[in-house]
Amino acid sequence: MDAPLITIEEPGSFGWRVFHERHPAMVEQLCAAHPFGPDVRERLDALLRETTAGVVEPLDDDAPDHDRWEAWTAERIGRPWAESSFLWAESYFFRKLLAATGYFARGPWRGVDPFAPMKRAELANPSTAETLGALDGLAGLSPADRDAAVVLAAVWGNRADLAFQLSAGADVARAGLIAGSGEEFWSLFESSGQVHLVADNAAGELAADLVLVDRLLATGRADQVVLHVKPDPYYVSDATPNDVLEVLGHLVGLPGEAGEVGRRVRDALRSGEIEVRAHPFFCAPMDFSAMPEDLRGQFSSAAVTIFKGDLNYRRLVGDRHWPATLAFDDAVSHFPGPLAALRVLKSEVVVGLDRGTASALDASGEPWRTEGSRALIQTGPGS
């Protein structure tokens, strides 16, 4: 079964608004955060013009990933951006944005993560501090409640402004779930093994993910955790290897349980119980069904793979106008092993809902697919 790809063509659609409203606002934010000279600002403006009204232009840099991107984009060069799928277009936009800021070139901006100020601000945010402080309350919970709190925090950590839901209480976090449960998630971990976590955002979300990783190791559900992050800055706040170190450094410096988690994670990195990897395919403009064999091999040896966030979900099930009731198992049958998706809904695609839930949400008239108020936990056997 196939469904039409989600595109950016239709004025007013979610994808169109990302290109015509969010991207200009993001470029403005970047120019306010960095003293970019006229050359960078002109390149960023040209990128906005190209991607909202032009045709797809090739890369004009000689960065190490240039040839890979040439292959990923060859078929689309010279065609209007408006004809592109949302997933492909957004990924290529971020690759071009990095080049425009001078990230790959010799010069003052080489290797500078343009999104670092935003990530740092979120980590230093008082609500992140408050919710990290709420980790101290975990010690008083039963093991089952602690499990539930940790997984719900990882789910909602994907919505930055909600950060941890530990202080709000599990009921609030459960109320927004439109599929699955913490129990369903934990039932995947029948015996100890290597668990992979495909991370999404840095800062608060990554902190919540490290709390989950710590719980997986501490309870013996995992004997090793592989943490997959993006090789380069991407989709604004996506985590890179450097962000893992930033978040870890932050946690280690905190009092209470947050600091304890930070120290345990640091020790686990030293012993190899946690390994950080950054495969180039995590910045590719394609679905995970097209992943290269070396990455597929990594996942096929995992006891469980956990996918965090909206973008990973789009790549996992395919960024298409699927019926919301399409079985999750069918959508992820390409994946070579047991998996879980933890996601706050922030874009149009969704599968695996029961009929009643899907029709009630549609009848509500709310933009429930994109506003970030609903979340899901979905699990599957893979193939």
Ligand SMILES: O=P(O)(O)OC[C@@]1(O)O[C@H](CO)[C@@H](O)[C@@H]1O
């Ligand atoms: O993967 P995340 O961080 O949960 O969400 C990122 C995201 O919502 O932002 C984009 C809009 O710019 C969406 O395309 C995308 O899915």
